[in-house]
Amino acid sequence: MGHREDLLEGAKRCLLEKGFVRTTARDIVKESGTNLASIGYHYGSKDALLAEAYLALVGDQADAFDGEGAGPIVAAPGSIERFQEAWANIISTMRGPGSMWRLSIEIVAMGDQLPAVRDHLASQQRDAARALVALFSGMKEDGLSDEVLDTQGKFYVTLMTGLIAQWQFDPQNAPEADELTEGLRQVIEAAQRG
Numbered sequence: 001m002g003h004r005e006d007l008l009e010g011a012k013r014c015l016l017e018k019g020f021v022r023t024t025a026r027d028i029v030k031e032s033g034t035n036l037a038s039i040g041y042h043y044g045s046k047d048a049l050l051a052e053a054y055l056a057l058v059g060d061q062a063d064a065f066d067g068e069g070a071g072p073i074v075a076a077p078g079s080i081e082r083f084q085e086a087w088a089n090i091i092s093t094m095r096g097p098g099s100m101w102r103l104s105i106e107i108v109a110m111g112d113q114l115p116a117v118r119d120h121l122a123s124q125q126r127d128a129a130r131a132l133v134a135l136f137s138g139m140k141e142d143g144l145s146d147e148v149l150d151t152q153g154k155f156y157v158t159l160m161t162g163l164i165a166q167w168q169f170d171p172q173n174a175p176e177a178d179e180l181t182e183g184l185r186q187v188i189e190a191a192q193r194g
Contacts, residue, residue, distance in 0.1 A: 003032075003034045003038040003041075003042060004038075004042040004043075006032040006033060006034050007028060007032045007034055007038055007039060007042055007043065007049060008049070008052060008053055008056060009032065010028050010029075010030075010031035010032025010033070010034070011023070011028050011031075011032070011049050011050055011052070011053035012053045012056060012057055013031050014027045014028055014031050014053075015050060015053055015054060015057065015100070015103055016057070016100060019102070019103060019106050020050055020054075020103060020106050020107065020110065020114055020117060021106065021110055021113060021114065023046075023050060024046075025039055025046045028046065028049065045116060047114060047116035047117045047120075048116060048120065050114075050117055051116070051117045051120035051121055052120075054103055054107075054117075054121065055121070055124060057100045057103070058100075058128075061093045061100065062131065064089055064090075064092060064093050065086065065089050065090055065093070065135055066086070066089065066135055071085070071088070071089070073085045073086055073089065073135075076138075077136075077137050077138020077139070078136070078137050078138060080181060080184065080185065082136060082138075083136060083180075083181055083184060084177045084178060084180070084181040085177070086135050086136055087163075087177035087180050087181070088176075088177035088178075090160065090163070091163065091167070091174075091175075091176065091177055094163065094164065094167035094168075094171075094174075095167075095171070099167070099168070101164045101167065101168060102168050104161070104164045104168075105164065105165060105168045105169075107121060108161075108165075125157060126149060126153070128157055128160070129149050129152075129153025129154060129156065129157050130144055130149060130153065132153065132156035132157060132160065133148060133149065133152050133153050133156060136152075136156060137152070159180075163175065
């Protein structure tokens, strides 16, 4: 591994241990075995490195979304059963005190103190929407229209953000996949009656 990769791995470990606000450039250097100049050379700034490290952590979780979490997703794309299976896998990544999703809450709460990190992560929202729509619908990510991303994509990102907040704030009462699925069924039935 080179300095760039060492920095990224060190930053990931620092984020999980200390979060965004408490992680210093010196922490990253110590954890990665590199030097301060490497951060600027490879990433431009500590905040840019931390944003990339966070995105890498999210990417590490993506495998659990489509089969390595609560179980493999076998239901038909777009079905309510797939909705439940996918959310069960996503929720499985939120359990436990060491969940990396607490970093998302930190960005929401402390975003004004970390504007470069917030702005970098906000620019990635479309990619998150793309990945979630593909997971639930079975469509290919590169074939999704702007309309789909602006509707279904934003719907799934909003659900994901809300789940992250609930699982971090009150894990004993946070929704499970079966509760979300039943809620969706009831909303669909009410809409069909109306």
